Amino acid sequence: MNFFKAPQLGTALLIGSLAFLFSNTAQGQHASPWNAPESVQSQKNPFPADNASVARGKNSYKLECARCHGLTGQGDGVAAPKLGKVLPDLGDPAVQNQTDGELFWKISEGRKPMPYKAKALTDDQRWDVINYLRSLRHT
Numbered sequence: 843m844n845f846f847k848a849p850q851l852g853t854a855l856l857i858g859s860l861a862f863l864f865s866n867t868a869q870g871q872h873a874s875p876w877n878a879p880e881s882v883q884s885q886k887n888p889f890p891a892d893n894a895s896v897a898r899g900k901n902s903y904k905l906e907c908a909r910c911h912g913l914t915g916q917g918d919g920v921a922a923p924k925l926g927k928v929l930p931d932l933g934d935p936a937v938q939n940q941t942d943g944e945l946f947w948k949i950s951e952g953r954k955p956m957p958y959k960a961k962a963l964t965d966d967q968r969w970d971v972i973n974y975l976r977s978l979r980h981t
């Protein structure tokens with residue numbers, strides 16, 4: 843009888859995986875709100891947004907963020923079309939009106955497909971990246 847069960851199990855697994863993939867895709871089309879916890883809102887950036895910090899931040903951003911967000915944050919990175927999620931324009935008020943603490947938390951936590959701690963960046967590097975992000979604000 844085990845002979846019959848194996849293909850049934852295979853079919854069940856296949857249907858399960860397809861349903862999972864499909865639900866992920868469907869989720870991607872409706873951006874749900876992404877809110878940082880209140881406790882991080884007033885966290886201060888340890889680095890002043892001087893030229894040196896912005897330059898360091900730009901460097902890290904190029905390595906860890908630009909492939910999705912594009913060099914100027916407009917969501918036009920090479921990997922963007924494959925993400926199945928709409929990328930926010932990082933210069934828009936929706937992003938720029940958030941505090942450094944909120945942005946730091948989001949860049950640290952990530953949210954699929956955005957990677958956790960943007961993979962390889964240290965705390966200091968992420969604070970510098972935020973100073974670079976501030977330079978992308980639309981005037």
Ligand code: HEC
Pocket residue numbers: 873874876903906907908909910911921925927928929930932936937945948949953954955956957960963971
């Ligand atoms: C693999 C692609 C990818 C990479 C790499 C990536 N992001 Fe993102 N990022 C996204 C996606 C997709 C969203 C939208 C996430 C959502 O709304 O769930 C996002 C959202 C954001 C947001 C907006 C959060 C908000 O409030 O809506 C910020 C800020 C951000 N990313 C900064 C960065 C920074 C800085 C880096 C590099 C350190 C980075 N991202 C790396 C894909 C990426």
